[in-house]
Amino acid sequence: MPSLKSTDCGSVCQLALFLLAVVAGISIITVGLMMNSKYSPRTQQQPLVIRLNSFSVSDLNVSNSISGANWDAMLLFGNRHSYFEISIESLESFVYYNHQDALSCALVESMHLGPKKQKLVQIKFNASGCGGGEQPFVEERVLKEIKRDGDGGTLHLGLMLNFQVSYRKGPWSWVYWLKAKCTDLDVLFESDPGAGMMIGDEPRACSVPLLK
Numbered sequence: 001m002p003s004l005k006s007t008d009c010g011s012v013c014q015l016a017l018f019l020l021a022v023v024a025g026i027s028i029i030t031v032g033l034m035m036n037s038k039y040s041p042r043t044q045q046q047p048l049v050i051r052l053n054s055f056s057v058s059d060l061n062v063s064n065s066i067s068g069a070n071w072d073a074m075l076l077f078g079n080r081h082s083y084f085e086i087s088i089e090s091l092e093s094f095v096y097y098n099h100q101d102a103l104s105c106a107l108v109e110s111m112h113l114g115p116k117k118q119k120l121v122q123i124k125f126n127a128s129g130c131g132g133g134e135q136p137f138v139e140e141r142v143l144k145e146i147k148r149d150g151d152g153g154t155l156h157l158g159l160m161l162n163f164q165v166s167y168r169k170g171p172w173s174w175v176y177w178l179k180a181k182c183t184d185l186d187v188l189f190e191s192d193p194g195a196g197m198m199i200g201d202e203p204r205a206c207s208v209p210l211l212k
């Protein structure tokens with residue numbers, strides 16, 4: 001039969017272990033909150049920088065269909081911070097006309113950016129860019145507007161990038177879904193009516209939303 005002393009010791013030991021676990025849990029939560037308030041990307045300038053270095057199109061035939069057009073964009077993805085590791089996944093990109101009508105899309109492979117690192121990425125928009133041979137449906141109204149603008153020598157376009165980004169510092173990470181935009185892209189058509197290139201400032205800074 002266990003003694004009263006042994007029973008009291010067991011109860012005290014269990015209580016001590018319970019209190020130790022509570023203190024450890026509170027400490028972990030406190031450290032997590034401190035790390036989040038100090039290092040969270042939300043509290044700082046957007047770590048991710050995206051610039052459009054060049055943009056062009058070839059084989060654009062508006063009189064028939066624009067699905068055979070080849071759009072080519074060269075973008076720079078940069079990590080401006082000295083301690084964040086940045087990973088980008090599920091990146092889907094679109095060429096837009098007049099800020100609203102999608103003309104073409106492309107999927108981009110995942111990428112990783114170490115602290116203070118950058119990477120040039122070429123995105124090719126073509127008939128198979130979105131996988132499965134699918135491309136956005138373009139209304140007849142939009143085709144007529146594109147033909148009218150193309151006959152005038154310039155198309156007003158834009159790029160949109162939808163992706164998941166994670167910021168990591170040691171064992172801590174923050175994950176967001178972002179929508180970046182490269183707007184006001186004027187593409188000039190000169191000698192070849194089916195081929196054009198971006199005019200104006202290069203590289204062009206793209207808008208990457210602040211984290212909320």
